Amino acid sequence: xxxxxxxxxxxxxxxxxxxxxxxxxxxxxxxxxxxxxxxxxxxxxxxxxxxxxxxxxxxxxxxxxxxxxxxxxxxxxxxxxxxxxxx
Numbered sequence: 001x002x003x004x005x006x007x008x009x010x011x012x013x014x015x016x017x018x019x020x021x022x023x024x025x026x027x028x029x030x031x032x033x034x035x036x037x038x039x040x041x042x043x044x045x046x047x048x049x050x051x052x053x054x055x056x057x058x059x060x061x062x063x064x065x066x067x068x069x070x071x072x073x074x075x076x077x078x079x080x081x082x083x084x085x086x087x
Contacts, residue, residue, distance in 0.1 A: 004026040
């Protein structure tokens with residue numbers, strides 16, 4: 001098997017299934033991972049949580065720009081991320 005371009009696929013929710021993400025790391029002979037939608041969070045909720053964390057009424061620009069990444073780090077640990085572009 002040849003190495004593939006790493007990709008993340010998104011399938012919207014339908015009547016017969018939840019929304020699905022499929023992660024393909026692109027490794028030769030590697031597995032793909034399929035994830036069903038678990039929950040949604042409003043970014044305003046994340047922002048309020050981070051304001052409490054930083055004990056500040058206004059978040060610095062750097063924090064606002066990386067809000068989701070910082071929230072993930074704080075609540076779940078360090079993560080790898082990829083910029084998604086449609087193909």
